[in-house]
Amino acid sequence: xxxxxxxxxxxxxxxxxxxxxxxxxxxxxxxxxxxxxxxxxxxxxxxxxxxxxxxxxxxxxxxxxxxxxxxxxxxxxxxxxxxxxxxxxxxxxxxxxxxxxx
Amino acid sequence: xxxxxxxxxxxxxxxxxxxxxxxxxxxxxxxxxxxxxxxxxxxxxxxxxxxxxxxxxxxxxxxxxxxxxxxxxxxxxxxxxxxxxxxxxxxxxxxxxxxxxxxxxxxxxxxxxxxxxxxxxxxxxxxxxxxxxxxxxxxxxxxxxxxxxxxxxxxxxxxxxxxxxxxxxxxxxxxxxxxxxxxxxxxxxxxxxxxxxxxxxxxxxxxxxxxxxxxxxxxxxxxxxxxxxxxxxxxxxxxxxxxxxxxxxxxxxxxxxxxxxxxxxxxxxxxxxxxxxxxxxxxxxxxxxxxxxxxxxxxxxxxxxxxxxxxxxxxxxxxxxxxxxxxxxxxxxxxxxxxxxxxxxxxxxxxxxxxxxxxxxxxxxxxxxxxxxxxxxxxxxxxxxxxxxxxxxxxxxxxxxxxxxxxxxxxxxxxxxxxxxxxxxxxxxxxxxxxxxxxxxxxxxxxxxxxxxxxxxxxxxxxxxxxxxxxxxxxxxxxxxxxxxxxxx
Numbered sequence: 001x002x003x004x005x006x007x008x009x010x011x012x013x014x015x016x017x018x019x020x021x022x023x024x025x026x027x028x029x030x031x032x033x034x035x036x037x038x039x040x041x042x043x044x045x046x047x048x049x050x051x052x053x054x055x056x057x058x059x060x061x062x063x064x065x066x067x068x069x070x071x072x073x074x075x076x077x078x079x080x081x082x083x084x085x086x087x088x089x090x091x092x093x094x095x096x097x098x099x100x101x102x
Numbered sequence: 103x104x105x106x107x108x109x110x111x112x113x114x115x116x117x118x119x120x121x122x123x124x125x126x127x128x129x130x131x132x133x134x135x136x137x138x139x140x141x142x143x144x145x146x147x148x149x150x151x152x153x154x155x156x157x158x159x160x161x162x163x164x165x166x167x168x169x170x171x172x173x174x175x176x177x178x179x180x181x182x183x184x185x186x187x188x189x190x191x192x193x194x195x196x197x198x199x200x201x202x203x204x205x206x207x208x209x210x211x212x213x214x215x216x217x218x219x220x221x222x223x224x225x226x227x228x229x230x231x232x233x234x235x236x237x238x239x240x241x242x243x244x245x246x247x248x249x250x251x252x253x254x255x256x257x258x259x260x261x262x263x264x265x266x267x268x269x270x271x272x273x274x275x276x277x278x279x280x281x282x283x284x285x286x287x288x289x290x291x292x293x294x295x296x297x298x299x300x301x302x303x304x305x306x307x308x309x310x311x312x313x314x315x316x317x318x319x320x321x322x323x324x325x326x327x328x329x330x331x332x333x334x335x336x337x338x339x340x341x342x343x344x345x346x347x348x349x350x351x352x353x354x355x356x357x358x359x360x361x362x363x364x365x366x367x368x369x370x371x372x373x374x375x376x377x378x379x380x381x382x383x384x385x386x387x388x389x390x391x392x393x394x395x396x397x398x399x400x401x402x403x404x405x406x407x408x409x410x411x412x413x414x415x416x417x418x419x420x421x422x423x424x425x426x427x428x429x430x431x432x433x434x435x436x437x438x439x440x441x442x443x444x445x446x447x448x449x450x451x452x453x454x455x456x457x458x459x460x461x462x463x464x465x466x467x468x469x470x471x472x473x474x475x476x477x478x479x480x481x482x483x484x485x486x487x488x489x490x491x492x493x494x495x496x497x498x499x500x501x502x503x504x505x506x507x508x509x510x511x512x513x514x515x516x517x518x519x520x521x522x523x524x525x526x527x528x529x530x531x532x533x534x535x536x537x538x539x540x541x542x543x544x545x546x547x548x549x550x551x552x553x554x555x556x557x558x559x560x561x562x563x564x565x566x567x568x569x570x571x572x573x574x575x576x577x578x579x580x581x582x583x584x585x586x587x588x589x590x591x
Binding site (some may be wrong): 008009012015016017018019020024028030031032034035036038041042043045047050051052053054055056064066082083085086087088089092093097098099100101 | 206299412430431437440442446448452464479489522524527532
C-alpha cells in the first residue's frame with residue numbers, strides 16, 4: 001500500500017535485538033509504511049521556536065533528588081530471594097546465561 | 103445469586119459491612135461465585151488468588167469487629183489490571199514474556215489500597231503491555247464485552263472494565279496511556295477515571311510509555327471513582343514524576359462543588375467519523391448541562407484533533423521501544439531455549455516472548471529514535487506535543503472542563519479491526535490528546551445505541567482539579583440512571 005522507502009526493517013530489527021521471520025518483515029514493512037505515511041502530516045506543522053515536551057507535567061518538574069540514604073531494605077536473604085525470584089536460570093546465587101565469549 | 107449485591111456501589115457495600123448486614127468474607131464469596139458463573143464467557147481474569155482474598159477478607163472482618171475498620175474500602179475487593187504489582191502474585195502484562203513472573207513487591211497503589219483495607223481481587227486481562235484498544239492483543243485470549251459477547255470490551259484495560267461491568271468486581275484499577283481506561287469504560291457502560299499525570303504514583307506499574315502512563319480506576323459510579331482516587335493519589339518519592347499536591351476528600355467534595363460551570367465543547371470532536379447515535383447522546387448530555395445552569399461554550403481545537411494521534415504514535419512507540427529493552431531473557435521473563443550465545447539470547451527471547459503488536463511498536467519506536475530520524479520524527483513529535491498542550495491550556499482559560507464523546511463508535515466486533523493497526527489507532531482519537539497534555543479525564547455512561555451498546559461521555563479537566571471534574575460528572579450522573587443498567591449475562 002504505502003511502502004516506507006526509508007524503513008530498512010532488517011537494520012531496525014537488529015537495533016531492537018528482535019529476530020523477525022520473513023513473514024513478519026513483509027507484514028510490518030507494509031503496516032509501518034501506512035503508519036509512517038499517516039504521521040507525515042506532522043511535517044506540515046510550523047514548530048519554529050517550539051520547545052520539545054518530554055513530560056506530561058503541566059507544571060515543570062526537573063531534577064528531582066532523593067536523599068542519599070538506603071531505603072528500608074528487606075533482610076539480605078529476602079533481597080537475594082527477590083532478585084532471583086524470576087531468574088530464568090541461576091547457579092550459586094547468581095543469574096546464569098549462555099557463553100558470551102566464543 | 104444476588105445481582106443486587108454485585109452491582110451495589112462501594113459506599114453501599116461499606117454501609118452493609120459497617121452495619122454487619124454482610125461480612126467481607128461473604129462479599130468475596132459473592133464476587134467469586136459471580137465470577138465462576140460468568141467469567142467463562144466474559145474472560146476478564148487472567149488469574150485469581152481466591153484463598154488469599156479470603157484471608158484478607160477475614161482480617162478485614164476482624165478489624166471491623168474491633169471497630170478498627172480503616173474506611174470505605176476496608177473489606178472491598180478491588181480488581182487489578184495485570185500490569186500493577188501485588189507482592190507474591192503473577193504480573194503477566196498479558197504477555198508470554200512475563201507468563202511466569204511473580205511480583206517481588208507491591209506497587210505504591212497496592213500498598214495504599216492494602217492500607218485502606220481493600221482486597222486485591224484477581225489479575226485482569228489487557229492488551230499485551232497495554233498496547234491496544236480492544237484486549238485482542240492479549241497472549242491469553244480475548245476478553246468479551248459483557249453487553250454483547252461478540253464484541254470487544256475496549257482496551258487496553260479491557261479486563262478491568264469488563265469485570266466491573268459484569269459484576270465480577272465492584273471496582274478495579276487500570277492504566278491509561280492513550281485512552282486505555284476511558285475507552286473501555288465507555289464501551290462497557292461504566293465510569294473510568296484517568297487522573298492528571300503525576301497525581302498517582304507509577305511505582306510498580308510495568309512501564310509502556312512513561313511520559314504518558316497513569317494509573318486510574320473503573321467503577322459503577324462517580325462517587326466510587328472518587329473513593330478510589332482518594333485512596334491511590336498522593337506524592338511518592340519512588341516516582342520522580344510524582345507531584346506534591348494536597349489530596350482533597352474527593353467524595354466529600356462531590357456535593358459541595360455546585361458552581362455554574364463553564365463547559366467547553368470542542369467542535370472538531372464532532373466531525374467525520376463520529377457515529378450519529380453517539381453524537382446524539384453526547385449532545386443530549388451537553389443540553390442537560392445547559393439546562394442545569396452551566397455555560398456551554400463551543401471551542402475550537404483544530405490542532406489537537408488533527409495531529410494528536412500522529413504525535414502520540416511516535417512518542418508512545420519511542421518510549422515503548424526504550425522501556426521494553428529490559429526484556430532481554432537474562433534476569434527475568436521468557437528465555438529462549440534455542441539460544442547458543444548471549445546476543446542470540448536477546449534476539450530469540452524477544453522474538454518468542456513478544457506478540458505482534460508489541461513487536462510492531464518496538465520496530466516503529468526504534469526507527470523513530472534511530473540516527474538520522476530522531477529529529478525528524480521524535481523531536482518534532484515532542485514539539486507538536488507542546489503545541490497540543492498549549493491548545494488545551496488556551497481553551498481552559500475560559501472553561502472549567504471540556505465535554506466530548508469518549509469514542510467515535512460503540513464497541514466493535516471482535517476481529518473487526520485487528521488486521522489494520524492504523525484503523526485501531528484512530529479509535530482513540532478523542533482520548534489521546536488528554537494523555538499528551540497530562541490532563542485528567544473521565545468517561546461516564548450517557549446512553550445506549552439502538553443495538554443496546556453503551557455510549558460514553560468524556561469530561562476533560564484542568565490539571566490536578568479532579569475534585570471539580572468529579573463534581574461535574576457527578577451532577578450528570580445524579581440526574582440519569584444509565585450507570586444503574588447492567589448487562590444480562
